[in-house]
Structure formats: structure tokens, C-alpha cells
Amino acid sequence: MSTNRRAFLIGIGVVAAGTTVGVVVAPRLLGHRKPPFDFKPNAFVRIGTDGSFTMTLGKAEMGQGIYTGMPMTLAEELDVNPQRLTIEFAPVDPAFNHPFLKMQFTGGSMSTISTYDQMRLMGATARTMLVSAAAARWKVPVESLATDDGTVVERNGGRRATYASLAEDAAKLPVPAKENVKLKDRGSFKYVGKPQKRLDNVVKVTGRAVFGSDVQPPEMLKAVIARAPSFGAKVKSFDATRARAVKGVVDVKQVPSGVAVIAENTWAALKGREALQVEWDESAGQNVSTASLRAEWRGLAAKPGAVGKDVGNVKNALANAARKIDVEYELPYLAHACMEPMNAAALVKDGRCTLWVGTQNQSQDLNLVAQALGIPPANVELHTQFLGGGFGRRASTHSDFTVEAAHVANGVGRPVHVVWTREDDMRGGFYRPYSISRVRAGLTADGKPLFYHQTVVGKPVLKQSPIGKPIIDKLGFDPSSFEGAANTLYGFPNLRVESHDTDEVVTNLWWRSVGNSIHGFVVNGVVDELATLAGQDGYAFRRELLATQPRALAVLDAAAKNAGWGQPLPAGRHHGIALHESFGSIVAEVAEVSVEGRNVRVHRVTCAIDCGFAINPDQVVAQVQSAVIYGLSAALAGEITIDKGRAVQGNFTDYPVLRMSEVPQIDVHIVESDGPLGGLGEPGTPPIAPAVCAAIHAATGQRIRRLPIAASLA
Amino acid sequence: MITLNVNGQSRQIDADPEMPLLWALRDLLKLTGTKYGCGVAACGACTVHVDGQPVRSCVTPVSSVANAKIATIESLGVKGDHPVQRAWIELDVVQCGYCQSGQIMSAVALVESNANPTDADIDAAMDGNICRCGTYPRIRAAIKRAAEIKRNGGAA
Numbered sequence: 089m090s091t092n093r094r095a096f097l098i099g100i101g102v103v104a105a106g107t108t109v110g111v112v113v114a115p116r117l118l119g120h121r122k123p124p125f126d127f128k129p130n131a132f133v134r135i136g137t138d139g140s141f142t143m144t145l146g147k148a149e150m151g152q153g154i155y156t157g158m159p160m161t162l163a164e165e166l167d168v169n170p171q172r173l174t175i176e177f178a179p180v181d182p183a184f185n186h187p188f189l190k191m192q193f194t195g196g197s198m199s200t201i202s203t204y205d206q207m208r209l210m211g212a213t214a215r216t217m218l219v220s221a222a223a224a225r226w227k228v229p230v231e232s233l234a235t236d237d238g239t240v241v242e243r244n245g246g247r248r249a250t251y252a253s254l255a256e257d258a259a260k261l262p263v264p265a266k267e268n269v270k271l272k273d274r275g276s277f278k279y280v281g282k283p284q285k286r287l288d289n290v291v292k293v294t295g296r297a298v299f300g301s302d303v304q305p306p307e308m309l310k311a312v313i314a315r316a317p318s319f320g321a322k323v324k325s326f327d328a329t330r331a332r333a334v335k336g337v338v339d340v341k342q343v344p345s346g347v348a349v350i351a352e353n354t355w356a357a358l359k360g361r362e363a364l365q366v367e368w369d370e371s372a373g374q375n376v377s378t379a380s381l382r383a384e385w386r387g388l389a390a391k392p393g394a395v396g397k398d399v400g401n402v403k404n405a406l407a408n409a410a411r412k413i414d415v416e417y418e419l420p421y422l423a424h425a426c427m428e429p430m431n432a433a434a435l436v437k438d439g440r441c442t443l444w445v446g447t448q449n450q451s452q453d454l455n456l457v458a459q460a461l462g463i464p465p466a467n468v469e470l471h472t473q474f475l476g477g478g479f480g481r482r483a484s485t486h487s488d489f490t491v492e493a494a495h496v497a498n499g500v501g502r503p504v505h506v507v508w509t510r511e512d513d514m515r516g517g518f519y520r521p522y523s524i525s526r527v528r529a530g531l532t533a534d535g536k537p538l539f540y541h542q543t544v545v546g547k548p549v550l551k552q553s554p555i556g557k558p559i560i561d562k563l564g565f566d567p568s569s570f571e572g573a574a575n576t577l578y579g580f581p582n583l584r585v586e587s588h589d590t591d592e593v594v595t596n597l598w599w600r601s602v603g604n605s606i607h608g609f610v611v612n613g614v615v616d617e618l619a620t621l622a623g624q625d626g627y628a629f630r631r632e633l634l635a636t637q638p639r640a641l642a643v644l645d646a647a648a649k650n651a652g653w654g655q656p657l658p659a660g661r662h663h664g665i666a667l668h669e670s671f672g673s674i675v676a677e678v679a680e681v682s683v684e685g686r687n688v689r690v691h692r693v694t695c696a697i698d699c700g701f702a703i704n705p706d707q708v709v710a711q712v713q714s715a716v717i718y719g720l721s722a723a724l725a726g727e728i729t730i731d732k733g734r735a736v737q738g739n740f741t742d743y744p745v746l747r748m749s750e751v752p753q754i755d756v757h758i759v760e761s762d763g764p765l766g767g768l769g770e771p772g773t774p775p776i777a778p779a780v781c782a783a784i785h786a787a788t789g790q791r792i793r794r795l796p797i798a799a800s801l802a
Numbered sequence: 803m804i805t806l807n808v809n810g811q812s813r814q815i816d817a818d819p820e821m822p823l824l825w826a827l828r829d830l831l832k833l834t835g836t837k838y839g840c841g842v843a844a845c846g847a848c849t850v851h852v853d854g855q856p857v858r859s860c861v862t863p864v865s866s867v868a869n870a871k872i873a874t875i876e877s878l879g880v881k882g883d884h885p886v887q888r889a890w891i892e893l894d895v896v897q898c899g900y901c902q903s904g905q906i907m908s909a910v911a912l913v914e915s916n917a918n919p920t921d922a923d924i925d926a927a928m929d930g931n932i933c934r935c936g937t938y939p940r941i942r943a944a945i946k947r948a949a950e951i952k953r954n955g956g957a958a
Contacts, residue, residue: 151898151935285894292899293887295835295875299900302834310829335818353829354838355821427839427847427900427934476837476900477934510840706894710940714897717936740844740932749925751938 127255129217129263131183132210133162139252141166141238142174146184147203148194148448149288150478151714152769153707156287157200158207160704164280165211165272167235168251175287177472180450189555191451195483195598197671197767200703204765212269214258221257222249274701283706288474300431300446300473301507308433308503309338311350311496312357314364315512318733320372320593323347330363340364343495345488350496350504358509373593373733381522381592381730382418385545389416389526393543393586396565397574400582402528405539409530411621416526417610418794421519421728421735422599423743428476429513432493433505440467442503445490446475448483452554453490460491461498479718480598481518485553488518514743515735519728520599521546522592523606527614529580535622537633539582542573542610547590549598571603572774576611577640577669578633594730600718601670601770608668608774609781613793616664616782626665626782627653639698639761640667643674646696646759651678660684661691664782666775673699673766677716677775680752681783686801690720690752690780698759699766708768709756715772716754721745723777725798804868808833809877819865823857824848826864827874835875835903839932846931849904850874856911858930875903878910885956886910889948897935905931905941913949 127135134142143162149155155175163170178184184192187202215235222240223230226247234243241248274281291297316322326347328340336356340349347366351357406412432445434457441461447453450470458465475482484490489508497504508516523546532538550556550568560566567574569587576583599605619629627648634640644667648654653663660682667676680692695712702708725744729736737743781792792800806813808831815830822841827833827850836859839847843858850859851873878884882891886909889895896902905928912919912927919927924945933941 149898151896153897285891286896288899289891289894289896290882292896292902293882293890293906294878294880295833295903296880297899298834299837301838302828304832304834353821353825355818355825355829359818425934427845427898427932428837429839474900475898477898479934507838510842510845710894710897710937713939714936717938718934739842740840741842745932745934746936746938747930747932748928748938748942751936754939 125256125259127259129214130210131181132207133166133214135214135251135255137252137255139250140174141168141172142176144178145175146178146192147199148446148472148475148478148482150194150448150475150482152711153286153704154194154199156284157703157707158203159287160279160284161204161207162211164277165208166215168238170279170284170287172238173287180454180470185451191555193451193483193555194448195480197770201672201765201767204703208271209266209269212271213264216264216269217258217261218251218254220261221254225249225257280703281701281705284704286707297474299428299476300444301428301476303433303444303473303505305433305435305444305503308505309350309352309500310354310357311348311504311506312361312509313343313345313492313496313506313512314347314349314361314366315516316346317368318370318373319376319517319595320733321368321370324367324369326364326366328364330365331360334360334363339500341496343492345492348496348506350500354507370733376593376733377731378522378729382524385524385590386416388545388588389524389543391588393588394565395584395586396567396570397583397585399584400539402539402541402582402584405530405582406528406541409538410533412528412530413614413617413621414526414528415614415617415793416524417613419523419606419609420726420795421522421594421596421730422722422726423514423519423728424477424479424481424599425514425743425745426477426479426481429508429510430481430489430516431505431507432490433503434493434497435503436461436494436498437501439463441469441494443468443470443490443493444473445470445493446473446482447490448475448478449487453487456487456491457494460494479600480602483598484518485549485597510740511738514738517595517735518597519594520605521549521596522594525610527610529614529618531618531622535624537580537618540580540614541584543586543588544569544573545588545590547592547596549596549602568603570607572607572668572670573611577637577667577674578611578615579636580633593733600715601773604668604670604770604774605719605777608666608670609777609795612666612668612775612778613781616778616785617791630665630667634667639763640669640674642761643667643696643698643759644676646757647676647678647694650696650755650757651680651694653678662783662786664779664784664786666778666782668771668774670771670774671767672764673697673768673771675712675771675775677779679776679779679783681780681787683784683787686798688724688780688784688797688801692753692755693776693779694755695772696757696759697771698761698763699768700761700763701765702758702760705758708758711768712756712772713754715770716776717746717751719773719776720780723780723795723797725796727796727799804864806864806868806872807870808872809874815864817864819863821864823850823859823862823864823867823872827859833874833876837900837903839901845901846908847901847904849907849931851907851911854911854914856908875907878906884910885951886913886948888951889944893940893944893947895937895940895944897937901931901933905933909941909945909948912945913952916949917953918949919945
């Protein structure tokens, strides 16, 4: 990976492996949490004299499995079966900061990448100290000792001592320097690299897992907010007389996001909101609709924009191309539609604030709440809960739902839980950006790829975020506009990507794989069009474009081979293929599709992924399947349309997502390589839409250049 | 006051008769295993059993179930040893987990009434339950596995 390329990827959220890790110890997290004694060599692991092993997890668990992946990495080096670990969510503390972003944050598919070395060191440090304690007790050299699942043993088969029995002695030893801690060889791993059962299985199949929605601090009230019916709308006036008369309603108050109805329970709050009368000024969004944006943006896409990447000379290439296309691609706004709608609970009292929330964005939430309340960050405490889905929505650039809860709770004196209904959530914005691209691309006289020139129009996400500024300052542009296009693995000798940044009133945000789900579709779509133009199939043409990319070729070949590319398919079924790299992982997918009229059925998806080294292979499979299903829901029918500033769709009734009977068979093949660790939560999403659309073209001859597919086939 | 029979216990609640069972369970009885997802019976996250049948508690007025036997995810026990839960654990079904209480309650109802569910049976019984993490392939496999555990009299 070249330096430039790495800088680019960092902008979006991939941190190169091999991050330097020191022994990070937060002073206030050290010490003995409870009698009689805990050995706590660092902020992450605690070994009790009672035989308990506790790991403090600084990351949010939203389904991606980090609740298992990080503990198993630490447990590997500690040499304890991961299933013996108890996991607790960390407070907000610099000890748990992302090493590059310098904040406590979960996203960008980088939790494993950014903590793998650190977790190993933390576990190995503890093990080293426990072995030293045993050596001192028995007066033998450390070399004569080994460990075995929580026990120090003499190599000669002699004495054994549990970690629990050594904890008190180990705690008296100095924490060794990194250089004096020996890590295991990968070949001797017992757990990492092998399937490991999820540590959150039991709490999640018994209903005991506590999500943000489920917190129950004493005396807590529930609140819903009468929210802006259209983007940018402001409260003109409101009449709360009838709302206050609803039994159980405690208070009605205006907050920046609308008018909050606070009640003893959720139902009372909802009834209160129904009775509330609010007059809105909707002028800001009055003239904004999907149709008006489309018309404006199509015009912009035809004009030169800011240059994000320029390789070779596309102008000359355009003039010299033997065959070329000039096409327009369009992708809609998309809601994340997490199963758990947004919510957050807050208690504001005596100049302090306590928050209970499922968030990907702990540090920023805490800081922005402090700012909103005008209190020092040290007076804010945030308790991370399980997240009922994240997909980027819970990494809000404005900490919207957490800050809002603090506003509502301010002055109440009791904890208030602000809950969003599904309609609040789906119409509340922060969508995947709406995006229109014009692409010109062409071939040489002998059918070789010659150039790719894309002009993208949309509102970039990164610059809206506090973490974006240093990155944009460093690069001189907002890389989120180009992500997945400017850094495509496809080797076009001439490549230029330009952008027009828009600033419509509709709010947007990162959505599982961010720019990659947009540009993975555009680039692969265009590549497929060029393949047809060259008289080749999509697989053979991609092999040519990836000729200098051995990892990508191996992934492409694995997907094609396992799908039976080129072999006869059942009658009426057709294959399409796509490949995309994101977050350090390369994924290729082959979709097997049939089309009857407007009815598209995806029967089977064959995936291959190179994520470097698979820490928990079973969860690699689970995440790729998950990402495919998430991307397929969007590709087939996902669309938020805007009319007079309002989001039209509001629930699963008009924003359909995949259900059991529609889910294809999804096979996942892990292609291990010696490449650096790649991310997992997102990279499976980008290839699915273009793979399905390529198959639709094979079936019908129709190009799908506008998503969702349902809108193009209409 | 309304009297509910929840998980074998008689519970008195002071609630608006129109209040959906979901909010009575969650807010008044503090049984938070049952989840809110859509409020219009479109996602299945709130599925509980009423007299053994799977019901969407988000659209079920609490007054309509005053004389019924209500069972929530909590009725299956805290250890995860019901055959459906065992299958879910064995196959590592869960991801974020938010929809899984509803998925499991739908699946329990299916395997209680069908000793050997086919793919079509599973489609029909489970299409009302949405999972945004896309755990569907594993749910399908786990239902078949749960039925197998049950057929073996609870032995693996």
C-alpha cells in the first residue's frame, strides 16, 4: 500500500495494521475494584482472587462481534479460554481511545485492526507477570514455567498454581516494558484463528441483554419528541394544553429538535404527543424534493468539479478511445433502519449528567453533551449499552440523539429516556447520501480498458464530523466524496474523479461502508458495461483490470470458481460478478439471479473475502452474510424519497427490507493471505448491488444505473 | 386495574386499557426482553405468546388479553436451555440481538406445533420477523436444529 493510498484510506477509516501500541493505563481505572483483591495490570483485564477473569471492552457491540473478537485476542495471550471471560463495557476514558482518532469510537470496520496488537500485548503482559509471580514463589527461573488455561505450570510436570492464587503476588510486581513481554507465535495460537462461540449468545437468547432501550435507572421517565415534519423546519408555536391533560404526562417542553412530551411511561408520552398541537415553519425544506435535487444535480454532474484523483490523461484518452460510454448513475437516500430505533437516557442533576446509551461515539457524545449543558466533560458519565444495530447511524456526527436526551432531561431532576418511534427514526434523516454520477469511460481499439472519468454530486459526510476536520485539513479535500472510486483497485491507465459538494437541507451520514456502497456500485457497473462493450464477460474483463493485484485476483477467482462461473445454470438463472476493496478487505461476490417481469429473485450469492487473517472465521462468515443481506435489501427496494422537504417513507411497510423467504443461499469463502488485517463489518456490502445488477443485465439486457432496482424496473 | 397472567404469574397493572401489551410488559412490568421495532406489527420484534399463539404485542391492547396466558422471552429461562435457545447458541445465530427475542418466540411457536418444519414452513412462520443484521440463514438452520433437539427428547 503506497503512502498516499494509506493516507486516503485513513481518511475513511482504515488504520494500517502495525499501529504502535504502548501499555495504556488510565490512572483512575487502576487499583483494586473490590475486595479481597484483583490483579489489574492494565485498563483491559482484571483477574480476581476469586477465579474471575474480567475484560473491560472499550468498543461498542452492535452485532459485529467485537464483544467476542477482542476478548479472544486478549485471552489468547493471557492463555485463558475466552469463554471464561466476563465482559463489561468500559467507561469513557482515554485508555480506550482509538489509537489514531484519539477518541473512543467504534466504526469504520477498524476495531479489530486497531486493537489487535494492543489486546495481545495487554494479555501477554498479564501472563508475564503471573508467571513471574509463580517463579518468585517457587524460586525457579521463569523459563521453567508454562501456562495452561488460567494456570501456571512447571514444565517438568511439577507444581501448578491458578492465576487466581497468583493474582495478589502478581499485583505487587512492576508492569514490564513492552520489550520484555514475549508474544506467542501465530502457529501456537489456541483460540485466535479458530471458530469461537460468541460471548453474548446467552444474554441475547434469553432477553437479558440490556440495550439502550432497556435501561431502568430508578424513577426514570419516558419522552417522545414532536419532531420537525420536514427538514429544516422550526417550531413556530405550540399548545400543550391537551397534551398535559393526558394521564401520565409529566411535562411538555421545547428543545432544539422539537417539542418533548415527558411522561411516566412510553404509551402516555405517545398519547401526549398525539394531543400536542405544534405549528411549524417549514419554509426551509418547502422546495426540496428528490425530483428537484435530481434535476439540479444532473446539471452539476455535467460540469467540471473539484478533482479528487487524476491519473494519466482522461482528456486525451477520451479523444483516442475506440469505444466509449457516457452514462449517469443514481443512488437514493437510505435509512439505516436499525432494529432498535434511536434512543438515549439522561439524568441531569447538581451540575452533573449521567447518560445511558447505545452509541458508537462515546467520547464525542460525552463532550457534546457537556457543551450543550455548559458543564465540564469531567462531570458527564456515559454508560454504553448493547446497540440494537448501528450501521453508522449510532456514530452520529452531531451526537444528535444523545445530546437531545440531555436537553430533554435538563431541569427535570429525574432520568428521562427519550425514545424514537420507527417513524421518528426513518423520517429523522441522517441517511446515506443521495448521489448522482456522470461517468465517461472507454476502451482501446483492441478492447483494453483505457479510461474512467467520474463526476460525482452529493453532500459529503466526513466534513460534518469533528473527526473529519483534521483529516480534510491534511488531505486538502473531503475524501468521503470519492471513497471507493478514486481508490478503486481496477487498473485504469487514465482515471479521473471529480466532485461537486452539495449542501441540501436533508441530513446525511455514514451508512454501512460509507462511500463504498455508492462507488462500489458505480465503478463495478461501469466496468460491467465496458466488459460488454469489449465483448467479454464480467469475470474475464475484471481479471484483466486486476492483473497487477494478486490478492484481488485470488479473491475474484475464488468467488468465480466456487460459484461455478461459466458452468450451465438452471433455466432462467444468470450470474453477475463484482469486486470491491474497502476497509482493507477485498470482497468478490457472484449473484445468481432470475428475473420474471419486474420480479427479481436472488437465489444464491457466492462470496470470497481476503481480510488478511481471520481471527474468528465463523464470525467472518456471519459478517459477510450480514453485509450481503443489508446491501441486498437496499439494492432491491431501499429508497427514501423527499417531497416538499419531508421524507415519504416511514416504516417497514413502505421501506421494505429482506425477509426470511427472500434471503438467498449465501456461501462465504475466506481467502487467507499475508496481507495486513482488514475490516469486516462493512466490506461485504459494496459488491452485492453491482453483482445483482450485472446478473439482471445478463438475464434481460437491461442496465440498472439507478437504485433501487425496483425503481429502474418500474 | 387490569390483571395479567404473565409467565405463569398474576400481575396487577394500572394502565390505559388501550395501552399496547408491549408497553405494559416493558414499562410497567419491567420485562424488557420483548422489544419495540415498528409499532405496526410489521417487524415481529415484539412477538410474545398469548395462549400459545405468537402475537405482536405492539398492536395488542392490554385489555384484550386480560384473561389470557401471556408468555414472553423471559419464560424460557435465564440459562438458554430451551431447545430453540440451545440451537441458537450452538449455531451462533445472534448478531446485534435486538430482534432475537421476537425471532425466538416465533420459532418456539413453530417447533411446538411442527416437529419437522420444512423451508416453506419456516418461511411462512418467520416472514413477519425482520432482522437487519441478516441472521436469517442461521435462524433457518437453528430452527431445524431445534426441532431435531426436540425430537430427540431434548438430548443433543
